[in-house]
Amino acid sequence: MHAALTVFLKEVRENLRDRRTLINALLTGPLLAPVLFVVLINVQLHIELDKAGKPLPVPVVGAANAPNLVAALVQMGMVVKPAPRDPEAAVREQKADVVLRIPAGYAAHWRKGEPAEVELIYDSSRRDTHEDVSRLRAMVKRYAKIVGAQRLLVRGLSPALASPLVAADRDQATPQARGALIFSMLPYFFVLTAFLGGMYLAIDTTAGERERQSLEPLFANPVPRRRILLGKLAATTAFALVSLALSVVAFAVAGRFIDTSRLDMVLDLGAHFATFVLLLMLPLVLLLAALQTLVAAFAKSYREAQTYLSLLMFVPVLPSVLLIVVPVKAQLWMYAVPLLGQQLGIMQLVRGEALGAASVAACLAGTALAALLAILATMRVYASERLAISG
Amino acid sequence: MIEVQNLHKSFGAVKAVEDVSFSARDGEITGLLGPNGAGKTTTLRMLYTLMKPERGRVLVDGRDAAADPLGVRRALGVLPDARGLYKRLTARENIEYFGRLHGLDEATLRRRCDALIAALDMAAIAGRRTEGFSQGERVKTAIARALVHDPKNLILDEPTNGLDVMATRAMREFLFGLRAEGRCVLFSSHIMQEVVALCDRVVVIAHGRVVADAAPQTLREQTGAASLEDAFVQIISRSETRAA
Numbered sequence: 001m002h003a004a005l006t007v008f009l010k011e012v013r014e015n016l017r018d019r020r021t022l023i024n025a026l027l028t029g030p031l032l033a034p035v036l037f038v039v040l041i042n043v044q045l046h047i048e049l050d051k052a053g054k055p056l057p058v059p060v061v062g063a064a065n066a067p068n069l070v071a072a073l074v075q076m077g078m079v080v081k082p083a084p085r086d087p088e089a090a091v092r093e094q095k096a097d098v099v100l101r102i103p104a105g106y107a108a109h110w111r112k113g114e115p116a117e118v119e120l121i122y123d124s125s126r127r128d129t130h131e132d133v134s135r136l137r138a139m140v141k142r143y144a145k146i147v148g149a150q151r152l153l154v155r156g157l158s159p160a161l162a163s164p165l166v167a168a169d170r171d172q173a174t175p176q177a178r179g180a181l182i183f184s185m186l187p188y189f190f191v192l193t194a195f196l197g198g199m200y201l202a203i204d205t206t207a208g209e210r211e212r213q214s215l216e217p218l219f220a221n222p223v224p225r226r227r228i229l230l231g232k233l234a235a236t237t238a239f240a241l242v243s244l245a246l247s248v249v250a251f252a253v254a255g256r257f258i259d260t261s262r263l264d265m266v267l268d269l270g271a272h273f274a275t276f277v278l279l280l281m282l283p284l285v286l287l288l289a290a291l292q293t294l295v296a297a298f299a300k301s302y303r304e305a306q307t308y309l310s311l312l313m314f315v316p317v318l319p320s321v322l323l324i325v326v327p328v329k330a331q332l333w334m335y336a337v338p339l340l341g342q343q344l345g346i347m348q349l350v351r352g353e354a355l356g357a358a359s360v361a362a363c364l365a366g367t368a369l370a371a372l373l374a375i376l377a378t379m380r381v382y383a384s385e386r387l388a389i390s391g
Numbered sequence: 392m393i394e395v396q397n398l399h400k401s402f403g404a405v406k407a408v409e410d411v412s413f414s415a416r417d418g419e420i421t422g423l424l425g426p427n428g429a430g431k432t433t434t435l436r437m438l439y440t441l442m443k444p445e446r447g448r449v450l451v452d453g454r455d456a457a458a459d460p461l462g463v464r465r466a467l468g469v470l471p472d473a474r475g476l477y478k479r480l481t482a483r484e485n486i487e488y489f490g491r492l493h494g495l496d497e498a499t500l501r502r503r504c505d506a507l508i509a510a511l512d513m514a515a516i517a518g519r520r521t522e523g524f525s526q527g528e529r530v531k532t533a534i535a536r537a538l539v540h541d542p543k544n545l546i547l548d549e550p551t552n553g554l555d556v557m558a559t560r561a562m563r564e565f566l567f568g569l570r571a572e573g574r575c576v577l578f579s580s581h582i583m584q585e586v587v588a589l590c591d592r593v594v595v596i597a598h599g600r601v602v603a604d605a606a607p608q609t610l611r612e613q614t615g616a617a618s619l620e621d622a623f624v625q626i627i628s629r630s631e632t633r634a635a
Contacts, residue, residue, distance in 0.1 A: 003492055003494075006488070006491040010480070014477055014480055018479060213473030214473070214475030214477060215475070216471045216472075216473050216475060217469065217473070217474070217475050217533070217536070217537075218492075219441055220464060220467070220471065221492040221493060222461040224461070385441075389436075389441075
């Protein structure tokens with residue numbers, strides 16, 4: 001039997017007997033993310049959809065200054081709340097989401113036909129209040145438009161005169177693409193799952209083996225060290241792949257529990273999606289396994305390796321965050337960058353777009369090359385004399 | 392047959408091994424004796440090609456360790472200072488793993504495992520995971536693992552370390568058995584009685600140098616000491632005076 005295969009089988013057997021590794025690779029990693037995902041998305045859907053139909057409670061300062069305006073706003077769904085003494089402070093201290101202030105001069109301006117002013121007091125850095133603020137603003141605008149049209153009509157003019165130009169929205173986003181925004185963290189979840197799936201094996205097969213002092217007798221066998229390394233890498237990769245496959249399946253199942261019809265979007269996490277995700281991730285899983293082993297080989301103990309790898313875990317989040325903060329148009333070369341390529345490819349799949357052959361090829365080739373380099377670097381470290389010496 | 396010629400090895404400024412030469416013959420038990428930190432483990436590590444000597448040569452059955460490390464490792468059975476068993480594998484699985492790495496076919500592997508488990512009296516523990524093994528059980532497993540490919544030469548680093556009296560006696564009998572089979576056994580120890588009880592030849596190492604190489608009896612005669620322990624103390628202290 002080939003030596004690398006012997007090492008592979010032994011590492012797999014040994015780690016299948018380790019409860020901690022099993023729980024992390026095959027349970028927590030692949031299943032926690034989808035469950036979390038479904039819960040988060042459903043909660044978010046509830047909040048947004050509930051808000052739209054609900055009455056909007058707004059503290060109003062100086063409601064007596066504009067009884068007609070207030071009455072109209074109440075008809076549109078606003079509920080008048082007593083005004084706080086200091087509206088600015090109330091908003092800053094988050095006691096109120098948005099406050100409407102009608103100044104004393106409102107009536108005078110109104111009667112003269114000048115633009116009367118009302119103030120919306122809010123804090124734009126509070127994301128949870130955006131919805132309320134824009135709803136209130138829309139109500140005020142609608143009332144202003146109605147009154148403006150009435151004034152033109154009274155003077156015998158067509159209200160159409162006041163709107164010479166209309167921008168009509170023709171949104172070309174497919175129902176899948178609308179869903180994509182919410183799912184832009186999905187690629188990161190996959191990378192994270194693969195990372196966690198292989199992490200314990202990468203540590204156990206290098207730093208762990210060194211700490212238990214079994215590397216020295218192992219290297220006394222008539223097998224080149226690179227073959228031993230290949231067997232260990234294969235075992236790490238296998239665990240990461242199984243972990244990832246479970247995660248992809250779990251997401252496919254979880255996708256059924258997300259009520260996408262209410263979002264007016266389509267979400268397809270089925271067989272086609274799963275196949276392509278696994279394909280795009282394959283070289284990345286190998287790259288991660290090699291990097292993890294490389295890092296673990298520098299650590300003197302299991303614990304030290306765990307610390308290093310926990311830090312390394314934050315690297316894959318970068319492309320996800322980058323693409324959310326700075327949305328870029330995908331260029332072919334970007335697919336060749338490990339992590340970024342997978343992020344772009346998987347997002348395309350989520351959006352329901354067909355993946356071009358060139359993109360897939362670039363993604364696979366770029367990441368495979370990086371994986372090869374990482375493996376060669378790890379081989380060099382493995383060949384070093386001090387690797388085996390634990391005492 | 393293990394031949395060591397002018398080995399040198401240093402770690403930074405520390406010279407761990409300086410010009411060590413000796414040979415261990417087939418059908419003999421050779422003891423590498425020396426105080427802690429004398430360079431025994433480093434010397435052995437160069438023998439089983441875990442470390443590369445800066446200068447000097449290692450020959451195992453005539454094979455040069457630098458030119459043919461895999462061939463040398465194939466000809467050696469090694470019990471390192473670090474026993475390093477896999478605790479989630481059973482004793483038998485530990486032995487089998489190394490047998491497969493040596494390229495044994497399954498039939499040979501089964502035969503060798505059965506023979507070693509019988510010879511080392513391990514039948515009761517062979518199917519148990521090695522986690523929680525006593526020191527003696529661990530050493531037995533590691534020795535069986537080192538012998539699984541039936542090597543002609545055997546290197547044992549402190550084989551009786553941590554063993555109780557009964558286990559030590561059993562180990563001695565086992566090593567005599569290996570000698571009787573015509574194997575070359577090289578072991579290191581810092582324990583005098585053990586060397587006396589076991590060795591045909593003693594190589595004494597101190598401060599990284601060979602300070603004596605003879606049969607225990609000859610050593611005693613050379614130094615004129617009553618016991619080997621006295622001889623040992625004399626040799627070591629003489630070398631210290633020379634080193635200073």
